[in-house]
Amino acid sequence: MREIEVVDIKKAILSENDDVAVEIREQLNNQGVFMINLMASPGAGKTSLVLKTIEALKGEYSLGVIEGDIDSLVDAEKVSALGVPTVQLHTGGACHLDAPMIEASLTKFDLAGLDCLIIENIGNLVCPAEFDTGSHLKVMISSVPEGDDKVLKYPLMFSVCDALIVNKIDYLPDPGFDLEIFSQRVRNLNPHIEILPLSCRNGQGVDDWVNWLKQRRQTAFLP
């Protein structure tokens, strides 16, 4: 009985969530703002990737960042220090961001002046995969030290994403991570995913990611 109750509530929440997500995407399309939802385990490198992306797109794109965190400001402070408009979302105990939370934070931005918004989701490979936040793209990071079996254990996240960033390739070679085996496992689940190996620490591969992002934004807003 307990389980059935929980599942019903979840379904109702997901359906409400999806309605809000559709509205958000319409609003962003009208304003020409391209939004990506960045998801990963704790410590995989979400904030580092946000900082590298800001650096690479400086002067070309006007960016904004939505920082999801349970209760600290550490990530928001790092991003804001680069002069990028940042909204910190404190979720209390919630382990994911949903569309209503994103809708509330959008009111804090001057959307007309933005080209791209990055959501840094809560560090979690489970629940964030289930919630459409209204973004145009879902991007996940998996990092070399986490091991190449994560795709077997958190399949939904790998299935729903448009791109998979493989961060911390500066740790390679590593006996727990075979990039070829890992990529094959991921493509078995999600044949169309873009796999982008890089290192936020030494910068290797960051250009490929940024070029892919720019291309996807251009395609989305083709007249």
Next chain:
Amino acid sequence: MREIEVVDIKKAILSENDDVAVEIREQLNNQGVFMINLMASPGAGKTSLVLKTIEALKGEYSLGVIEGDIDSLVDAEKVSALGVPTVQLHTGGACHLDAPMIEASLTKFDLAGLDCLIIENIGNLVCPAEFDTGSHLKVMISSVPEGDDKVLKYPLMFSVCDALIVNKIDYLPDPGFDLEIFSQRVRNLNPHIEILPLSCRNGQGVDDWVNWLKQRRQTAFLP
């Protein structure tokens, strides 16, 4: 309104959960079974630690393992290959284990023949921290490549645990991880936590963890 609904449901679930957890602990005490709830991010080394612990306690303790996973068998197969009774809990999409799930899996073990049960929780630093599973100890793993700021971002997990294993110390020195700063941040939140640095890969420090575990079991069941 949405948020208030969700919080009420959560409170009701947590209260039901805690009642079941108390019953589980009584049952385990009657049988002399010491249970630990092992929690961590994906890829921090939960399964590796379970395997190392089994190896170290072989012939001394009779062990059982409850493997929480969303839908694979990879961890349970590794553990079971060592001849240890293993129950695989498939949670579907749930991002944590709760006391009713543990209660159901306990019926699959011959408890009278066990000294110690290890729960390998879902890889997640958020929700598992909120649920008492009926274990005697809560133990978390944080790994060097995750960075030393995780304690600021997932404070509840670090606050509720009895021990913190710092895994992958074979990656040290690492510019993103200062063990002294990390330990200080953890102790500011939780002064009584036992901090145990180790490497499942090369075995360094594993004895300290196993000795601590044995001591805690003996203390719990003193006549």
